Amino acid sequence: MKADIQTIVILTGAGISAESGLATFRGPDGMWEGHRVEDVCTPEALARNPVLVHRFYDERRATLATVSPNPAHDALAALDAAWPGELLIVTQNVDDLHERAGAKRLIHMHGELQSALCAACGKAVPWTQALPPGTVCAACGQPRLRPDIVFFGEMPYQMDVIDEALRRAGLFVSIGTSGAVYPAAGFVQTARHAGARTLELNLDPSAGSDYFDETRLGPASLLVPHLVRDLLE
Structure with missing residues (x-):
């Protein structure tokens, strides 16, 4: 998977923190x-x-x-530390679990x-x-x-930075999201239109599953470490 990918954008939602008890x-x-x-x-x-x-x-x-970060947070932090190309983790979550795991290339689009x-x-x-x-x-x-x-009706943070990253992405990954809340629900379409491979990791198919090239179902704490190992090997 890694050979033809330079830029990765990862969107995380409530599902990734649910396994930590939130x-x-x-x-x-x-x-x-x-x-x-x-x-x-x-x-x-x-x-x-x-x-x-x-x-x-x-x-x-x-x-x-x-609560504490779970293996999915830890795996993304490890990817952040080791990935030699561009990487942006965009989270819809307002908790600090990504930071506590060690992620640096991170945007909280809905605040903190x-x-x-x-x-x-x-x-x-x-x-x-x-x-x-x-x-x-x-x-x-x-x-x-x-x-x-960021309340409903207010503009999410750093949308210009997110949009630019999506248009450069070789891989877009959505983890633990419902696919029902915009503008995040539209990220997969932007990335796909720009030519990125699109992958969804979720307990159940999201509302936007049809837009993804591949959907893998299961707990984020199992699926995300596997993906990260695949990307870094």
Whole structure:
């Protein structure tokens, strides 16, 4: 597989972190850990009930201390360290498990739990503690810090960088994603149109499985290390 590949783009979703004990973003009942997504992940929800939204992400942030990277995260970090060509890991996840495993070439397109964003000046800062509504931004002095999470209706981060990488990719791999949330669900089409080989690793076929050249089904903790060994041998 490696011979004709110079650039790899890997998209990871909730499925890769589920094996570490983190709940998937939208479960089969349409809920995220007991809450409707519309009540905790939209700008309207933040304006309507900031206490609930801030508390929800405080709880998710605290949960990070109870989980660890799994073999899929570790394998991608090993690929990051060893791959001689271009590599970009794009994650839809807001946890820090890729970083803790050692990944460096990484974009959090939907934001990060361990970051706070000022709604007044746009400054983002590392944040590991509780973030109550009205917390003051050190950069501008406004009480407008909010979770640095890309809500529905907001633009994901670094889309220009991601799009450029997809158009250069020789291999695009999607791991543990539903294939139902855009714009990430459209990455496979962009990569395929540019001539990349496309591969899906998932427990079940995603909503966009038909766009992939190959789908491998099973746990990410088994499939990803196997893929990485194949790429590096």
